Amino acid sequence: MTTPYTIPEVTLDEIKHLVSQRAIDGETVLLNMGPQHPSTHGVLRLLLELDGETVVTCVPDIGYLHTGIEKNMESKTYIKAEVMTDRLDYLNTVGNNFAYCLAVEKMIELDVPPRAQAIRVILAELQRIASHLIWLATSALDVAAMSVFLYAFREREIILDVLELVSGQRMMTTYIRPGGLWRDVPVEFDAAVRNILDTFPKRIDEYEDLLTKNPLFLDRTMGIGKISAEEAIQWGATGSTLRGSGPDWDLRKKRPYSGYEQYDFEVPTATEGDVYARYLVRIREMREALKIIEQALNKLPLGPVSTNDHKYVPPPRSELGVSMESLIHHFKLWTEGFNVPKGSVYAAVESPRGELGVFLESDGGPKPFRIHWRTPSYNNLEAMPVMTEGLLIADLVAIIGSIDIVLGDVDR
């Protein structure tokens, strides 16, 4: 047997246009960071050109977690394709389902009952907090604040418990379905969410006590990884990465979906555009999310949680034995699936990372003809090299943490 590892030869010619002339002359060093590296937040590879410890150029190389989800979804019916959406951004599974269902509902012009809309909002905001907790944990760990990591993971577990309560799964919930929800929330839901509402403000205060005025943390984050608002927009950055630079671009406010217009909340922004600004924005976003959850829970309407158009939503189990029509609907749904009118739409939600958009094209059949995910991490990561120029490697690590990328979201 020959040697199992043949390393393809990489010549400098292939990457010559990516680095400066000093690298070709041998004045600066080319260094590979990742894809297996604890502070690249997943399988991100960076090609770094270094002058001593200073970053001259930083070239992200992605694709190590590419799983072909867009291609796979084309071969599944609309219902079956939904389970793939959870796997995109694994810290925002509810949000991915949400964007997908909004796109499908937009195509069919399916109405969602108010109760389902409110529960969707509650879960999406809970997920936002859970996702921000992971960001807080890991990005603080990157700048050597170990204890926050443990606290944030402890609290995240409480939120995942609520997701498990409603869907049976901690992470890959697939709870939001086209036309509504999988089923209504259990009676314990209200108490579980109120428990979070009671305890979380204090928890967030605790994190802030540990970090917000901590001189070590300030040294590592203030003035680091600056990006101007114009540049952030030019690079397509959205979400907290953009809002840290000034614009108050939040799809929940600008293009309300699922009843977000009923809730009173603010869109936190900062103007500095550095790592610390993005930190402040996300911390305040967690507080705003709690406000939304409280309002939605207080006026949670009663009623059905999915549309009664059984061409798209399975009929209740109790009807199958007594109604021929329900039986036919059930059979058709689980064998052929439902047909979606011919056309194409773009639906977007504000995920914890930014604009999560779905471009969906249908040929009139039961499977998506083409589905494209506009994922926020992808564009935020593309904007990262702008922030890193002239900084140290240690700062680079803080910047990767601050843009909050999820590689499942980048590579799809």
Add this chain to the structure above:
Amino acid sequence: MDKQLQPIVKKLKKEFGAEVTEFRGDVQVLLASEKLIAASLKLRDEFDFALLSTITAVDYWPEESPRFHIVYVFNSLSKNLQLMLRVPVAGENPTIPTLTKVYKNANWRERELWDMFGIKVDGHPDLRRLLMPDDWNGHPLRKDYPLGYEEPQFTFNYEEIDLSKPHGEV
């Protein structure tokens, strides 16, 4: 259609001979690839569509002309508008002009187009594969590319599978 969008769409129609469709509230403008740069410059500078959300493509194989539609999603932050452009491209030697000089983030999106659909981007500064490995054969998101399975490479069949890889042929 949104009131603010109407004059924009009218202008695109008049100046670039664009075809406008509206479906479920999304406005899509179909125009020829030669006019893409001029139209996007106009959108960016005159109508303040500063954010290019995404670029993607749809493959209508076995249709040949046009085989692909390239879809561009633009957003205006100041006016809170969204507009989609569609550019039809023929199946033989598909080529589009690059938008990297107008929108910086077109860079990766166009590399993805090349990687996934095999659509060449004229004037792109760095047209390498983005998501698939450098030695990959074919362009996975094309409709004539089967959703197949790759046999896992273990020690017992290592050489056999290695031969089928591009770097193994040498």
